[in-house]
Amino acid sequence: MIKLIEKIEGEAKLNFNFKDAKIDFVDIEFMSTRNIENILKGKSAFDALVINPRVCGICGHAHLIATVQALENCYDNLELSNKAKIIRELTLNFELIQNHFKWYYLTMLPLFGQKQQVLKATYPSQLMGKAIALFGGQYPHTSYAIVGGVVCEITEMDIIKLQHYIAQTIKFVEDNLVKIDSENFLTCKDADTLLDYEGDLPDILRQIKKEKLLKYGKSYDRFISFGENSYFKKGKSLQTKVSHNISIEHVKESEIPSSFAKNVSFKDKYYEVGPLARAMVNKTPLIADAHKKYGDSIFSRILARVCEISQLLEHSKKLIKDLDLSEPSYIEPSLDISQLSASGYSAVEAARGTLIHKVEIEDGMIKNYEIITPTQWNLSGGTKDKQGVSQKAMIGLSDIKTAELVFKSFDVCSVCTTH
Amino acid sequence: MKDNSLFNKLSSRLDELSNLPKLDDEVSISKLIEEKGFSRREFMGWAGAMTSMLMLPASFTPLVAKAAEMADRLPLVWLHMAECTGCSESLLRSATPSIDSLIFDYISLEYHETIMAAAGWQAEQNLEHAIEKYKGRYILMVEGGIPHGQSDYFLTLGAHARTGEEIAVNASEHAAAIFAIGTCSSFGGVQAAAPNPTNATALSNVISKPVINVPGCPPSESNIVGTLLHFILYGTLPALDVYNRPKWAYGLRIHDACERRGRFDAGEFVQQFGDDGAKNGYCLYKVGCKGPYTFNNCSKQKFNQGTSWPVQAGHGCMGCSEPDFWDAMGIVHEPLGNRLYHTAFGGMGSDATADKIGRGILTVTAIGIAAHALISVIKKPKD
Ligand code: SF4
Numbered sequence A: 001m002i003k004l005i006e007k008i009e010g011e012a013k014l015n016f017n018f019k020d021a022k023i024d025f026v027d028i029e030f031m032s033t034r035n036i037e038n039i040l041k042g043k044s045a046f047d048a049l050v051i052n053p054r055v056c057g058i059c060g061h062a063h064l065i066a067t068v069q070a071l072e073n074c075y076d077n078l079e080l081s082n083k084a085k086i087i088r089e090l091t092l093n094f095e096l097i098q099n100h101f102k103w104y105y106l107t108m109l110p111l112f113g114q115k116q117q118v119l120k121a122t123y124p125s126q127l128m129g130k131a132i133a134l135f136g137g138q139y140p141h142t143s144y145a146i147v148g149g150v151v152c153e154i155t156e157m158d159i160i161k162l163q164h165y166i167a168q169t170i171k172f173v174e175d176n177l178v179k180i181d182s183e184n185f186l187t188c189k190d191a192d193t194l195l196d197y198e199g200d201l202p203d204i205l206r207q208i209k210k211e212k213l214l215k216y217g218k219s220y221d222r223f224i225s226f227g228e229n230s231y232f233k234k235g236k237s238l239q240t241k242v243s244h245n246i247s248i249e250h251v252k253e254s255e256i257p258s259s260f261a262k263n264v265s266f267k268d269k270y271y272e273v274g275p276l277a278r279a280m281v282n283k284t285p286l287i288a289d290a291h292k293k294y295g296d297s298i299f300s301r302i303l304a305r306v307c308e309i310s311q312l313l314e315h316s317k318k319l320i321k322d323l324d325l326s327e328p329s330y331i332e333p334s335l336d337i338s339q340l341s342a343s344g345y346s347a348v349e350a351a352r353g354t355l356i357h358k359v360e361i362e363d364g365m366i367k368n369y370e371i372i373t374p375t376q377w378n379l380s381g382g383t384k385d386k387q388g389v390s391q392k393a394m395i396g397l398s399d400i401k402t403a404e405l406v407f408k409s410f411d412v413c414s415v416c417t418t419h
Numbered sequence B: 001m002k003d004n005s006l007f008n009k010l011s012s013r014l015d016e017l018s019n020l021p022k023l024d025d026e027v028s029i030s031k032l033i034e035e036k037g038f039s040r041r042e043f044m045g046w047a048g049a050m051t052s053m054l055m056l057p058a059s060f061t062p063l064v065a066k067a068a069e070m071a072d073r074l075p076l077v078w079l080h081m082a083e084c085t086g087c088s089e090s091l092l093r094s095a096t097p098s099i100d101s102l103i104f105d106y107i108s109l110e111y112h113e114t115i116m117a118a119a120g121w122q123a124e125q126n127l128e129h130a131i132e133k134y135k136g137r138y139i140l141m142v143e144g145g146i147p148h149g150q151s152d153y154f155l156t157l158g159a160h161a162r163t164g165e166e167i168a169v170n171a172s173e174h175a176a177a178i179f180a181i182g183t184c185s186s187f188g189g190v191q192a193a194a195p196n197p198t199n200a201t202a203l204s205n206v207i208s209k210p211v212i213n214v215p216g217c218p219p220s221e222s223n224i225v226g227t228l229l230h231f232i233l234y235g236t237l238p239a240l241d242v243y244n245r246p247k248w249a250y251g252l253r254i255h256d257a258c259e260r261r262g263r264f265d266a267g268e269f270v271q272q273f274g275d276d277g278a279k280n281g282y283c284l285y286k287v288g289c290k291g292p293y294t295f296n297n298c299s300k301q302k303f304n305q306g307t308s309w310p311v312q313a314g315h316g317c318m319g320c321s322e323p324d325f326w327d328a329m330g331i332v333h334e335p336l337g338n339r340l341y342h343t344a345f346g347g348m349g350s351d352a353t354a355d356k357i358g359r360g361i362l363t364v365t366a367i368g369i370a371a372h373a374l375i376s377v378i379k380k381p382k383d
């Protein structure tokens, strides 16, 4: 018997097919589109720096960084100061961090029967928003990164403020999320010891264990991550076997007739992207341990995302130490964009996973622009024989509530998926 | 000096509001704020800041505080259309530290998809329920542009797959006041940029009732909150400019209140990002600042709790609160004045708007800008 139940997620529609009281197939459909790629065509290349952050107000900064890197990739020998690189990486880190807080307190908690904690979501994300605004002037939607560097000329004063925002955020984590010293949390290698700690994260992890949800949400155990920087590595992981030799050439987008979103695959296979994928490729001990014990389940997925908050905060502190304010923020490209006809691409790790931009320029004008967003990877809607990552993760569950939890553990976002 | 007649008018408006039923009898906004850890003093400090933003004398602070406490008499319906959610994101990080978001969160409980846990059927029922229950009393805030006419299927929402246009028209019918939040909903925004593939348009083009535009991409949190408080206080629509923007927020050009204005007047320009001028905070006109053509209060209110704003960070204003800024403002890092000054805004130039708010002062600068920037130093030709 097949039962059809509809459920909306933002602007995505899930059609659940039941067979013998278990979910047999889930059809995912996106119902809106803004067609940004068409708007970019024919515009001057630098305008993409202003338009693209507006693809998504939730991870707009990743779109800015992806845009600037794709444009820079069009140049043969573009120079970039270390300072500009570090600043861009910092602001992107902050965007990831604030996203994870909001996801945890606004989206995840209610799924475990708890109340949304609006203030716990806004307080640390406000701090991170301020940290981005120090460099970018505002958040969301800054366009402070430009081809050749960044526009901001920060001072020692700004650095002090920045360090203060980071320290306050770390304190928030230690007072709420996981009530131990951040350093201990980061060096912890055993996922089970976390269950003995106090805090909002251990609470949920314990609940997962108590309610016997540990085995839920498993998918292909195939992970991929293309965005490389001083923290994240590029690579794929198949049942813990990691290889770093992957190329964007093998990433393919294909249309789905029923939906405005497009499917994304690598060498014809669907891969999971996001914090769990990054941790698998990076071989983060704590997450590797969780994966060894509980596979690619919601337990590992939730832990990986929250854990990334502390990792990135810590890494950002290091990056700040490497900042040399006397370096130039901007180095003028040797060729004016109006004389450039070339194509380029970029891959950036956004909050939800790998974001890819591809651009073709002719005499400084955009001829073609392609955007592949993280949620497209995770939510690719396949057929019954070849299911997408999140589809597969929901198969066999017997109720929609758990399916919703599994689905949302991917931190889905329909905004940029239907750009 | 205290304007007694205005003070009395606003007080009696608030008294009237206090007779309306609350969202929840058990909860009061002042208690809610207290429970979340804000002292009365902090709350009054916040109200003071709001008062000055709304251009009221400081003696009106108690009234503004009371208005905030009355917010639960006028529930809020917030609709998401074709957009990036940047506007509601801006609000989530709203000011000092979170009194605004608390109030918004509380009064828009009925239907705010981003914050709300309910989804699907539940959410849609909440919306219908809210509209029915608070008929004629709720405030409607719409974020995002609306795919229009033949193209309306580009945005379908909810379990019944109703088009965005239908939902907006429906919700506007019984709203006490309607606000278009952000440039998308005010003027069409990014998705309406040429060639406007989804035929997205402004809220005011699909409904027949008056719409107050609160543009900006995103608008600052304070302009969103200020708009709400203004309506609670006055009960009428605020004074508007030609583009239906509240004058208290959009009455001045960015250029008029810019901290780099002195540099502009002195002819000190950043010629290129990263040069000495950039390090010394020179005027950004020549690297594309559209501040002289843009009406908004960014330099005063700033973003992210007053942390900064684009010009402070060293990037020119891009004119995001002006109609069609995507297409009318030209290339992002190029000055508009060198080429196209009078063709901005469909040939009207910003004089059209300047006209409404006092031609005298503004046109003098307006004429001067392009010439002034040209004379001082010729922009370095790139090879
Ligand atoms: S106005 Fe700007 S920030 Fe607001 S929804 Fe539109 S694109 Fe996003």
Ligand code: SF4
Binding pocket: B254, B255, B256, B258, B259, B260, B261, B262, B264, B282, B283, B284, B285, B289, B290, B291, B292, B311, B316, B317
């Ligand atoms: S042109 Fe821009 S940076 Fe210069 S004074 Fe005017 S608003 Fe400020």
